[in-house]
Amino acid sequence: MLGYDGREVLAVFVGGALGTLARAAIETLLTPEPGHWPWPTFAVNIVGAFVLGYVATRLPDDSYRRPLLGTGFCGGLTTFSTMQVEILRMIERDHFVLAAGYASASIVAGLAAAWVASEWARR
Template sequence: MTVLLVAVGAALGAPLRYLVDRAVQARHDTVFPWGTFIVNAAGSGLLGFLAAALPSGHGLTALAGTGFCGALTTYSTFGYETLRLAEEGARMFALLNAAASIAAGLGAAYCGLALAAALTS
């Protein structure tokens, strides 16, 4: 049953990642990968919230945490886009993408944890 919950969550998260990425990138005339940056930060925040709000082994954790957030966020695209920027001579954007993505992901996860703690106390 858990595998099915993960699959359903992933089936929702992956298309949303694609749609958000395309919508965000269409609004920015820059080589910086804003779409990937946004979905990774948002997914990190949501996962931080879920990790603090739900008990381990809860079905919603598999559906929304592992499935949805796992498919919404994308480390492989982050890595590819960062290397592509560096190879194309946009080294400052590559460095900025790496540093800002790590900081935003960790910061968003912390904010999600703090929000869950505040709501459940």
């Protein structure tokens, strides 16, 4: 890794660890039943989109808080891959409407959360 900033790498590492621990705790406490709406994943993805929308708009590029909270925390908190597997499992169990609703709601709510946070950060 030529030309990397060790403090920035550390910020991403610490933020990622905290985000991952937060997601794991939420998913452990709120495990959904198969065939039901996966609220834990949905919630962490929407919260992560909101936080990232705020951080990306508000914090300067040269602030270590940006990689700590944006790349690290939000990257560890959110989980696109889990959402995809949940959708796949819904389809495999013939829950097509649930799968389509979950996929659509995740995209729309995530975009709305990022937009609201970005607008809020501009004030």
